[in-house]
Amino acid sequence: MKAVHFGAGNIGRGFVGLILHRAGYEVVFADVAAPLIDALDAAESYVVHEVGEGARDHVVTGFRAINSATNESALIAEIASADIVTTAVGPGILKFVAPVIARALEQRETDAPLAVMACENAINATDILRGHVAEAVSDRAVLERAVFANTAVDRIVPAQPEGAGLDVTVETYFEWAIESPPFAGAAPVIPDAHWVEDLAPYIERKLFTVNTGHATIAYAGHLAGVELVYDALALPEVDSAVRAVLAETKALLVAKHGLDADEQQAYIERILTRFANTALPDRVDRVGRQPLRKLSRDERFISPAAELAESGTEPSALLSAVGTALRFVSPDDEQSLELQVWLGSMEAEQLVTRVTGIEPSHPLFGGLVREVKLAQSRTA
Ligand SMILES: NC(=O)C1=CN([C@@H]2O[C@H](COP(=O)(O)OP(=O)(O)OC[C@H]3O[C@@H](n4cnc5c(N)ncnc54)[C@H](O)[C@@H]3O)[C@@H](O)[C@H]2O)C=CC1
Numbered sequence: 001m002k003a004v005h006f007g008a009g010n011i012g013r014g015f016v017g018l019i020l021h022r023a024g025y026e027v028v029f030a031d032v033a034a035p036l037i038d039a040l041d042a043a044e045s046y047v048v049h050e051v052g053e054g055a056r057d058h059v060v061t062g063f064r065a066i067n068s069a070t071n072e073s074a075l076i077a078e079i080a081s082a083d084i085v086t087t088a089v090g091p092g093i094l095k096f097v098a099p100v101i102a103r104a105l106e107q108r109e110t111d112a113p114l115a116v117m118a119c120e121n122a123i124n125a126t127d128i129l130r131g132h133v134a135e136a137v138s139d140r141a142v143l144e145r146a147v148f149a150n151t152a153v154d155r156i157v158p159a160q161p162e163g164a165g166l167d168v169t170v171e172t173y174f175e176w177a178i179e180s181p182p183f184a185g186a187a188p189v190i191p192d193a194h195w196v197e198d199l200a201p202y203i204e205r206k207l208f209t210v211n212t213g214h215a216t217i218a219y220a221g222h223l224a225g226v227e228l229v230y231d232a233l234a235l236p237e238v239d240s241a242v243r244a245v246l247a248e249t250k251a252l253l254v255a256k257h258g259l260d261a262d263e264q265q266a267y268i269e270r271i272l273t274r275f276a277n278t279a280l281p282d283r284v285d286r287v288g289r290q291p292l293r294k295l296s297r298d299e300r301f302i303s304p305a306a307e308l309a310e311s312g313t314e315p316s317a318l319l320s321a322v323g324t325a326l327r328f329v330s331p332d333d334e335q336s337l338e339l340q341v342w343l344g345s346m347e348a349e350q351l352v353t354r355v356t357g358i359e360p361s362h363p364l365f366g367g368l369v370r371e372v373k374l375a376q377s378r379t380a
């Protein structure tokens with residue numbers, strides 16, 4: 001059994017690659033980072049070190065690596081004969097990996113469909129990938145040669161310390177929820193995956209709790225001048241901010257998906273404990289990375305805030321978190337720099353629609369304009 005995985009970064013090696021290896025797949029990593037691919041190609045194994053309660057080390061073996069920037073034909077051949085394709089490249093990169101998958105489907109000769117699963121922090125990332133593959137195929141009939149399934153991935157894998165090589169340090173917790181209906185009873189065997197009938201409650205609960213909470217801490221911590229996530233969460237004002245935000249997303253999730261309120265509160269507490277894990281230093285600039293993506297319409301702040309506003313509730317904590325996100329500046333993060341240029345040069349109303357996709361007629365618009373004006377006055 002063979003799986004081709006795009007993106008040999010933190011989640012690629014420390015989560016998806018490990019789970020596929022444990023399921024018995026030969027994993028072929030595809031990445032554009034030449035030194036990483038060369039190192040993987042030369043290595044026979046790498047170690048995933050867990051930290052925290054019940055931690056253990058996992059040795060990953062039996063993998064190969066292909067540079068997807070320079071060896072496209074070999075990669076297409078690998079995918080054409082693979083059982084599974086996964087990605088962990090970032091939602092904005094899916095459009096670049098889609099043409100290779102399209103070419104592989106055109107060349108595919110086996111009867112068994114290719115399972116395609118995007119493992120990104122985005123609602124229905126596999127549907128987004130499928131859309132790009134559909135645009136790239138010469139004949140849409142070849143899409144029938146694949147099964148596209150959405151997934152939700154949860155494991156905190158921070159940037160790795162210098163000198164770590166291919167080894168990855170991760171938290172013990174993980175969840176890979178995959179929707180089962182697209183496979184019509186013939187899902188691949190992946191023992192560590194959590195198969196679900198309906199992914200919507202899982203992905204929204206994960207994105208609007210783990211990711212909304214984590215990003216809130218990162219932006220508030222950044223404003224407070226703190227570098228590490230656990231130090232940020234130790235500040236009483238950051239703790240209150242994240243709890244207020246998660247109370248708002250909890251109200252939405254409970255009302256929308258019928259989640260049990262006590263169970264959701266327990267989920268929140270568990271997640272706050274994960275964020276506070278001092279064994280896993282994680283930087284606020286990593287967790288806050290790409291603020292334009294994080295402030296977009298279907299993402300962790302605007303999506304829940306818009307739904308709450310539509311139901312007549314003012315999401316004041318989420319709006320404040322958006323206000324702190326607007327002030328996130330990290331020299332290595334192009335999106336944060338672009339956002340600052342826009343804040344200095346655009347009208348607040350125009351910026352709101354450009355960044356968040358929220359139009360003036362929407363009930364959230366006024367609150368967002370207020371936050372933008374506040375950020376503009378503070379950064380002027
Ligand atoms: N790190 C984490 O804790 C978590 C990350 N995620 C999601 O996983 C995805 C990956 O995140 P990380 O692993 O943290 O990022 P990362 O930056 O460590 O890894 C991304 C990898 O993708 C590669 N890449 C970029 N363009 C490519 C292309 N065109 N073809 C092939 N490879 C390409 C990069 O070279 C890099 O090695 C993101 O969508 C993120 O939201 C989800 C849950 C947890």
Ligand SMILES: O=P(O)(O)OC[C@H]1O[C@](O)(CO)[C@@H](O)[C@@H]1O
Pocket residue numbers: 121153154155156157210211214215286287288289
């Ligand atoms: O910032 P991104 O790319 O959405 O992904 C990183 C986020 O995903 C997480 O792993 C949570 O699943 C956190 O570490 C972090 O908040």
